[in-house]
Amino acid sequence: MKKIVLALALLVGTVTFAQNKNAKATIEVDGVCNMCKERIEKAAIKAKGVKVANWDVNTHELKLIFDERKTSLKDIQQSIAEAGHDTKEIKATDEAYHKLHTCCLYRDEAVRDDHKDDKQ
Numbered sequence: 001m002k003k004i005v006l007a008l009a010l011l012v013g014t015v016t017f018a019q020n021k022n023a024k025a026t027i028e029v030d031g032v033c034n035m036c037k038e039r040i041e042k043a044a045i046k047a048k049g050v051k052v053a054n055w056d057v058n059t060h061e062l063k064l065i066f067d068e069r070k071t072s073l074k075d076i077q078q079s080i081a082e083a084g085h086d087t088k089e090i091k092a093t094d095e096a097y098h099k100l101h102t103c104c105l106y107r108d109e110a111v112r113d114d115h116k117d118d119k120q
Helices: 002-018 034-046 073-082 109-115
Strands: 023-028 050-055 061-066
Touching: 023 073, 034 050, 034 061, 034 073, 061 073
Parallel strands: none
Antiparallel strands: 023 061, 050 061
């Protein structure tokens, strides 16, 4: 019986420590401008456990540092989608997308073209 309890305690301890409190990840998020940057970063930070969120306007990469014990990449992406921005895994609803400022409508080719000069 002692061996079973010890083995179970060891297994639970291993699973607990397997999650990283300072996990790093990069995800792609659609957007076109600095207003998008502010919104994306704020939405990511809103997810419990996210410590750092930095989105690059040119590469569309969101670099994250987060606590895997408190949140997951899926939860973070869901928060971003709720703010109106698409990720590779989760697309924003049309309702959330259309709440964005007209200059931030990244799905519109004309809007993307208007922002090309801003990125150089």
